[in-house]
Amino acid sequence: GENVEQHPSTLSVQEGDSAVIKCTYSDSASNYFPWYKQELGKGPQLIIDIRSNVGEKKDQRIAVTLNKTAKHFSLHITETQPEDSAVYFCAGLNAGKSTFGDGTTLTVKP
């Protein structure tokens, strides 16, 4: 089955800096890669996604890039703000089944 690895497990940045989280996947048949933000006591919330026929997608301060050949994808957050502090999960979807990474705890220091 699919295996998704996520790095780093923790990330601390100063407000205004950029943050990058990386994921690799094992199954080349995976075709959809969402990113979720999970705040304490809440369920994961979809923040951005990318499909396998696209290399990059941007939505305001967040962007995702996908390298199908290398089987890795990354989340980029620019101009970070304290409210970006949360746990971020990547996932890969194959045949309707999602496999999640183990999460990155992002802390944005004011």
Next chain:
Amino acid sequence: EAGVAQSPRYKIIEKRQSVAFWCNPISGHATLYWYQQILGQGPKLLIQFQNNGVVDDSQLPKDRFSAERLKGVDSTLKIQPAKLEDSAVYLCASSFTGESYEQYFGPGTRLTVT
């Protein structure tokens, strides 16, 4: 639009007891998922329903876990008997269809087994 509803939000039980969780998906969403999220890990799919039929339950420990989705709307997940290692957050999610990739998650039920 109302989100995915789950209850209870918290539950503490002793090992060998039974527990049930309830989920009400977003109206019109045909696909419903139950995930187990152990502290420090990502969600792991337990079971996926398409309407009231099971699509994938390959990671559901069927000797103690069961789930149903009567009438293709609400769903319940049951654990009987519970073990210490079942302590986790149980998340319910829904999507418009199985081919609609966007999943919407509920707030989860935090289960503690003592």
